[in-house]
Amino acid sequence: MARTYFYKLTNDGGGAPCVERGLLSLAICKPRIRVGAEPGDWIFGYTANSLDPSNRLLYIAKVTDKARDGDYFRLRKYAGRRDSIYKMSDNTFAWKKGALYHGPDDLVHDLGSPPHYPKAEVLLSSDFRYFGANGTAKYKGRYPQIKRAFEALGRGHRVHHDEPLRIELEALRNEEWRKTGRKVLGDPTSGPSRDACYRGASCGEVSGKKSDGKCS
Numbered sequence: 071m072a073r074t075y076f077y078k079l080t081n082d083g084g085g086a087p088c089v090e091r092g093l094l095s096l097a098i099c100k101p102r103i104r105v106g107a108e109p110g111d112w113i114f115g116y117t118a119n120s121l122d123p124s125n126r127l128l129y130i131a132k133v134t135d136k137a138r139d140g141d142y143f144r145l146r147k148y149a150g151r152r153d154s155i156y157k158m159s160d161n162t163f164a165w166k167k168g169a170l171y172h173g174p175d176d177l178v179h180d181l182g183s184p185p186h187y188p189k190a191e192v193l194l195s196s197d198f199r200y201f202g203a204n205g206t207a208k209y210k211g212r213y214p215q216i217k218r219a220f221e222a223l224g225r226g227h228r229v230h231h232d233e234p235l236r237i238e239l240e241a242l243r244n245e246e247w248r249k250t251g252r253k254v255l256g257d258p259t260s261g262p263s264r265d266a267c268y269r270g271a272s273c274g275e276v277s278g279k280k281s282d283g284k285c286s
Contacts, residue, residue, distance in 0.1 A: 093194060
């Protein structure tokens with residue numbers, strides 16, 4: 071059964087997720103989601119209170135591919151993307167000087183420790199809706215289970231997942247897909263930042279299990 075992850079974003083500056091040339095990538099921040107999610111799973115991202123207390127929806131994406139074992143930062147086809155902020159040198163990853171996001175101190179959080187870099191997994195989606203600054207919280211009026219789950223997670227509470235929540239998440243994504251075939255519906259909320267967006271973050275997972283609320 072496909073899983074659905076949802077999490078709050080403290081930063082929507084075009085780096086996590088990164089949307090370029092019809093592809094959405096999640097390459098930095100959220101290593102537990104990046105490691106755990108597989109093609110076929112879904113991800114909902116919405117604003118943390120520090121970014122927008124309305125908890126507006128920023129994006130919905132189906133994971134359609136996954137770059138594993140650091141390939142995203144090795145392969146030429148991804149090298150020019152904004153979130154390709156690490157490079158391989160002498161069999162060791164390093165932060166690219168001048169990259170728009172994060173910094174050298176964030177490498178272990180994003181990729182894991184050498185030599186294996188177990189967190190160097192990148193989720194890719196060609197089937198998504200990115201709302202960015204144009205996202206809204208109108209879903210709260212139609213989907214009470216989602217509203218409750220998102221608001222509880224925003225306060226860092228443990229989230230219990232059940233069938234009504236699963237049904238509402240599926241209904242919300244189907245609604246957004248029916249509205250338009252356009253993938254990009256807004257610009258990022260802000261410009262690029264090297265702030266470590268992962269600190270204090272939380273997430274939930276709809277997989278018939280409880281979540282510990284931690285997906286930093």
